[in-house]
Amino acid sequence: MSTQEVTQETQTGHEPTPVEPTQEPQNALTEKFTAEEWDALKAFRAKIPDVLASAYPDKIHSKTTAIKLWGVTIDPADLLDARVSVVLMKFLRARYLNVSEGKTMLISTLRWRDEFNVEAACNETYPQDVFGELGHISGRDKQGRPVVYNVYGGNQDLKAVFGDVQRFLRWRVAFMEKSIELLDFETNDQMIQVHDYLGVSMTSRDANSKNAASEASSIFSGHYPELLFKKYFINVPSYMTWIFWLFKPLLPSATLAKMSVVGSGASTIGKALLPEIDAKQLPKRYGGEADAF
Known part of the structure; x- marks a missing residue:
């Protein structure tokens, strides 16, 4: 089985520290995730159906319905996507990899986007x-x-x-x-x-x-x-x-x-x-x- 090393620059300026290989879909950005970030991301993914249910309580099948955030499709049935990983990691990093707080932030963001009607704002002249x-x-x-x-x-x-x-x-x-x-x-x-x-x-x-x-x-x-x-x-x-x-x-x-x-x-x-x-x-x-x- 082939593996891929994900590396992280240490804060001390030393050589990149190898992170445990993963079977994750990768791109240039996910390759920079640390082992700790991967662990948090995997735990975060498990909560995405609940995130969607909380963000859209009035929508039928919200737990299983894909959404788009910043042009990236987040499908609860298929979260193994490098671009999705990058987007979700933003909420984790903003909350110092605290999965519970990252979940709260993502729910709040999705609710706000719905209430503010971001799509309509973007189409307005x-x-x-x-x-x-x-x-x-x-x-x-x-x-x-x-x-x-x-x-x-x-x-x-x-x-x-x-x-x-x-x-x-x-x-x-x-x-x-x-x-x-x-x-x-x-x-x-x-x-x-x-x-x-x-x-x-x-x-x-x-x-x-x-x-x-x-x-x-x-x-x-x-x-x-x-x-x-x-x-x-x-x-x-x-x-x-x-x-x-x-x-x-x-x-x-x-x-x-x-x-x-x-x-x-x-x-x-x-x-x-x-x-x-x-x-x-x-x-x-x-x-x-x-x-x-």
């Missing part, structure tokens, strides 16, 4: 003059991950953007889902996000924008786990830098490791982004060579 400059997906990093830009100063008309908070949230979720479409869950399952605060000040925020930001943060932290590789905050006003450092001790180390606060100007931003993103993929406004937005 949003006014280009309001939202067109707020979000851009442009290029990929050196490892093939998509790069997503959130340009908070892209529209200074706050009433147009945030006057209807629920419309903003539908647009924001649809934009996130569009970003996820670029993940194949075979070679890449995360993205880089660049948050551009050029033109944003304390006085440019109103109650609606603050509520929208709070709700969006809750949605993404609760229902889009482990989809972020790195997050760069660029053109950050000095007061926001101060706030970041104030709350730095409260952030989990794993989250903090993904975040970088960068100054202003194409040269400064380029120095931070070019190690991850090739110049031909990075917009000129951020120190690259790409003719992008």
